[in-house]
Structures are given as C-alpha cells and as structure tokens.
Amino acid sequence: MRISTKGRYALRLMLDLALNDNGQYIKIKDIAARQKISDKYLEQIITMLSRAGYVKSVRGAQGGYRLAKRPEQYTVGMILRLTEGSLAPVACLEDEENECTRADCCATLELYKRLDEAIKSVIDNMTLEDLVELQRQKNGNDYVI
Amino acid sequence: MRISTKGRYALRLMLDLALNDNGQYIKIKDIAARQKISDKYLEQIITMLSRAGYVKSVRGAQGGYRLAKRPEQYTVGMILRLTEGSLAPVACLEDEENECTRADCCATLELYKRLDEAIKSVIDNMTLEDLVELQRQKNGNDYVI
DNA sequence: TTTAATTCATATTGACTTAGTATGAAAAGA
DNA sequence: TCTTTTCATACTAAGTCAATATGAATTAAA
Helix, strand or coil, X not given: CCCCHHHHHHHHXXXXXXXXXXXXXXXXHXXXXXXXXXXXXXXXXXXXXXXXXXXXXXXXXXXXXXECCCHHHCEHHHXXXXXXXXXXXXXXXXXXXXXXXXXXXXXXXXXXXXXXXXXXXXXXXXXXXXHXXXXXXXXXXXXXX | CCCCHHHHHXXXXXXXXXXXXXCCCXXXXXXXXXXXXXXXXXXXXXXXXXXXXXXXXXXXXXXXXXXXXXXXXCEHHHHHHHHHCCCCCCHHHCCHHHCCCCHHHCHHHHHHHHHHHHHHHHHCCCEHXXXXXXXXXXXXXXXXX
C-alpha cells in the first residue's frame, strides 16, 4: 500500500513548478537541485507529465518546463494516477478486464470498494493549489529547508 | 497502492475459518481446496496468524486450526497489518525511525496523513464479523461458488 | 556557424519483492 | 508403527523499483 517515489517525486515536481512559476521555463536540473532528486530520474517522470499535457516544454538552451494549467486545475489524483498507475487497492476494481469471476460472492470485495472510495475521496478532492497553500503556510516559497 | 495476495488470502482464510467454525479444528488443506489457493502458500500465511495468536492450532492427524477469538474481535486492520506490514502510504508515517528530516516543511506529508487516516478509518472499523455478515447476505455460508 | 545547454528517447542494472515450490522434521491420532 | 497434519526453512522465477547510462534532437547564444 505504498506510493512509490515516482508518484511522490511527481507531486514534488509539480509543486516546485507551481511555487517557482515566474513566467519563465524552469530547467529540470534546477528542480532536481532544489528537491535533491536525481535529475535523470526526474527527466523520466516529467516526460510522463509532459506527454499527458500536464506541463509544457521547450527544448534547447534556455529551455525547460512550466505548468500547462493553473494549480487549482490539477487534482492530486490526476498526478498520482498518471505516474503510479491505478491506485485501486486490488486489480479487480481497476477496470472491467480485471473483473473477478468471484465478484458476486466475494465479501472482501466490499471492503476493497470502501477502501477505494476512501482513497479517491482524498486524492480527488485535493488540488495542486491546496498543496501550494500548505507549503506557503509552512515555509513560504522555499520548498527545501 | 496494492494489497498483496498475502493480505487478501489472510482475510479469506480467516473468513473461511469463521464461516466453517463448528467447534472442530479445520485443516489447511480443506481451506485451500475451498478457496482454490496453494495449500503450501496458505500454510505460510496461517503460520503468521498462528504466531500472533489469532488462530489456535493442533498438530497431527485430525489436527488443524480454529479462530482464537470471536469474529467481532478481529478488525480487518489487525489481519492486514500482520500479514502486509504497515499500510501507511509512505514510510515516514510508519514510525519514528522512518521520520523524514523534511517533515516540517513538507506539504505533501499533509496529503499522506489524510490518506493514512482515510485508510485507517476503513480497515479499523470493519471486523471479521462484518465480513461474515456480508458473505451470508451474498451466498449463505458457501464462500466459493 | 559552431558550441553549449537542454529536452527527448531508450536500454541497462542491481537490489528487492512477490508468489509461490520444495523438502523434510515434529507431533499426534488410529 | 503408520498416516496425517502442523511447523520450519530454503529456494526460485518473474516482476518491480529506483535509478544510471548513453546518446540523439533541438534551440539560444557566442
């Protein structure tokens, strides 16, 4: 039941882009330095976000990334699902093709449904803007101490 | 964010013991046959439950297992934590020794705390007895179709 | 027009986890 | 004594995680 580094780094990355947004494009190297995360690993992660249209990119010198939308337009769920894949606690809740033949008589499925709803209600009701506000309350714009 | 087979099988195992409790000790082989799970794998899992005192065992011919307590005395959380380990979505919420140095300034920690609470509120408020009742509503005492 | 900086693309790796199998000892009833 | 069962431990193949590594494509600046 862990969220992997991919999802956690993606959230920090998006949060970093939001906090440091000044109209310029931001280099992955700078984010990696601020967040103390391998820049090559962050590249892979931001590629996912870029392909999904969550960030805009410009190549070459003075290139970089910036958010494609305003922070309140991203839910945490969007970012986590993109990078982590489904967050459902069991595969049979993920989609129809994983549906279990025992679904009709499976008592534990009810438990997993409740878990799934509980998780969704958290991640789909929190936005990147909420994280930005929490961060500002804690430390101003500096993400790292 | 998946619950592994260990935790899921443990729940089905305990549910099977609860549904088939007739005062006798139940063989792991019978449970494995009903649940269509490898009996050797189930042995490993029930060993955990046994060591924790969740089930009582008797060795030798006519031996087997039975619940140590009444179904309403086990929460789903107890069973899952024992077999899966911590269900916290990030390690830094697990215990003090995993606490992160960035905790004071980490906005995402707030998200993970909310997720953790949401998960706990489901698994710590559902008992084995609740699963038994759900199962009876669905299919009578037969766990497998 | 060259050079440096940057994103984009893909392959590789070592450590770890998952989901079991395999082997056999210990205990207890028939 | 023989069979059945739990108990204990070792092993394994496949997959996942968390990166590294290598280099091509693109763009701004010198």
